Amino acid sequence: MDRGARRAFTLLETVVVVVLLATIMLLGTTTIAGLLRVERAASAASRRLAERAALAAQFRADVAASAAAPESGEGETAGPACLVLRRPDGSHVVYRWDGGRLRRRETGGPETGAALLEAEGAAFTRTTGDPPRLTLRLTESPGRHVPARTTEITATLGGDLR
C-alpha cells in the first residue's frame, strides 16, 4: 500500500526533463566543438608562426651565403615571383612562388615546399646598394574573418662573404 502512495511523474514533468536533457546534450556538443575549434585554431597559428620563422631563417641564410642574384639560372628567370641566387661555388638556389606555395630548389636537389600553405602571395624585391638587400614580402590570410597580414623578410646579399 505504501508503494501505491508514491506519485508517478506527470507527463509534463517527463516532457520538461526530456527537453532539459536535449538542451544539455546540445550545449555539451557545442561546448566540445568549441573547445576543439579553439585548439585547432591555436595549433594552426602556432604551426604557421614556426613555419614563417623557419622560412625567414632559411631565406636569410641562403641570401647571406650567395654571391649574386642573377637574372636567370637553373632554367628560371628572376622576377617578382622568382628569386635566383648564385653561390660562390657556382651552384644555385631558386625560390619560386607558384600555385599558392613558395618553393625552394637547390642545384641538383629536389624541390621543397617552404611551408606557408595558406599564404596568399609572395614577392621578391631588390634594394639597390652595395651590397644589395633582398626582401621577401609575404601576404598571409590566417582565417576567413581575419584580415590578410604582410610580413617582410630582408636579407643582405653575400652578407656572410663580406
Next chain:
Amino acid sequence: MNAHRTDGPRGAVPRRAALLMEAAVALGVLLTAMVFVAQIGGLSVAERGRNAARQQALEEAANALETARACAWDELTPEWAAAQRLSEASGRLPEGKLTVRVEAESDRPRTKRVTAVVSWKRGSQEEKVELVGLFSARTADVGGKP
C-alpha cells in the same frame, strides 16, 4: 501526506522529481562550462594575436640588423640609426616604434654594437623585443710592437 511519510522503511520523505532537479543542476554546470570555454577562446585569440605581433616585431628587428649588415662599417653612425623606420608591413604592431642604437664597444677595438628595439602597445602596457648585433671593421688597426 501520511502515505508519503511511511513510504521508506524509517518513514523518510519519498524522493520527488529528482530527475528534474538533476537535469537543472547539470544544465547550470554546463552553462558555467560554456562560459569558461568562451573565456578560453577569448584568451586563445588574444594570445595568438600577441604571438603574431611578437613574431612581426622580431622580423622587423632582424630586418634592421640586416640593413646594418648591408651598410659599410663607417656608415653605422647614430645618424644612420636615427633614420631607421619600421617597414610598411608592420601595421600589426599598434603604435609600433623602431629604435636603433649604434655604440662603440669599449673592450673590442673597431667594433660597433647595433641594438634594434621594436616596441608596441598591447592594451595599456608596452611590449618590446630587442636584437643586438656586433659589427666589426674589415681592416684592423695598425698595432703590435716593432
